[in-house]
Amino acid sequence: MTVVDVHTHIFPQLSKAESVILHEEDGPWLRTDDAETGMMMSGAQEYRPVHAPLWDPASRIADADRAGVDIQVVSSTPLLFGYTHDPGRAMDWCELINTRILEFCAHAPDRFVPLCQVPLQDTERACEQLDKALAAGHRGVHLGNHVGERGFDDGGIREFLGHCALRGAPVFVHPWDMLGADRMPRYMLSWLVGMAAETQLTVLGLILSGGFEALPENLRLCFAHGGGSFPFLLGRADNAWRRRDIVRADSPKPPSSYVDRFFLDSAVFDPGALRLLTEVMGTGRVMLGSDTPFPLGEERPGELVRSADWLSAAERQAILGANALEFFGIEN
Secondary structure (H helix, E strand, O other), rough: OOOOEEEEEEOOOHHHHHOOOOOOOEEEEEEEEEOOOEEEEEOOEEEEEEEHHHHHHHHHHHHHHHOOOOOOEEEEOOHHHHOOHHHHHHHHHHHHHHHHHHHHHHHOOOEEEEOOOOOOOOOHHHHHHHHHHHHEEEEEEEEEEEEEEOOOOOOHHHHHHHHHHOOOOOOEEEEOOOOHHHHOOOOOHHHHHHHHHHHHHHHHHHHOOOHHOOOOOOOOOEHHHHOOOOOHHHHHHHHHHHHOOOOOOOOOOHHHHHHOEEEEEOOOOOOOHHHHHHHHHHHHHOOHHHHHOOOOOOOOOOOOOOOOOOHEEEEEEHHHHHHHHHHHOOOO
């Protein structure tokens, strides 16, 4: 059985001088303190301490081998998106990041599947960057779940998703720039609460705006972190759709009718949550995701799925790898 982890991040070794491509004051870069430790930087501000598997492919492969993971789908760290900056500079920035992702993956092309990033704040440039990245060897695209106030119900973002479908590019969506940060300043609550809410907001916004009615059915779309709050609150959304015309104004079917239009990863960390996730989505719509190599990720990627004794062997195989092989078009 081939095990595929669809949710892993890298932060390439970007210098402070290179960060100026995006912005003179707060461009992100990596300060490496030694061969094993470093600090993600935003301009002169320390953002988060990190370790070698985030930027070193040899360290990453060693970790994957210990975890029994055969293939990792590699995406950038969301701090690198650059959505809040000038679109032209963000275009050049994405070119640099995408090149570095390919360089990382080139160390073990049979073990890494690269996803590009795009300047999503500019639809035309985003489409252009996607086409360039696919031609260069990227296998899909990694998106943040919003651009400022614009969510996936926005016409420009929806146009880009349609372009992804046209190009056959899988899309992996990750929450970032979390809402309510001023109310959640401590205990990493922006990550513990905000990320789950952001993903719930994005999935429901896409559904209730009629997004899936407008988008091509061949669009391959996966949301991170088990869909955040979405699986647990789907019943609430269906109830609201049935009882309030303002909820169903643009969605001809209840939210639960659209779970066959997207995938979720398995990064939920609890057996009961995984059981609910598979009951809501079906085992054919869930893929292994660990959030490697960050501390809030699954310490032993795939352990939760492997220990789920209510799943059949075929269902565990589907979640651990088979679904991802098909989703990303990986030849096994």
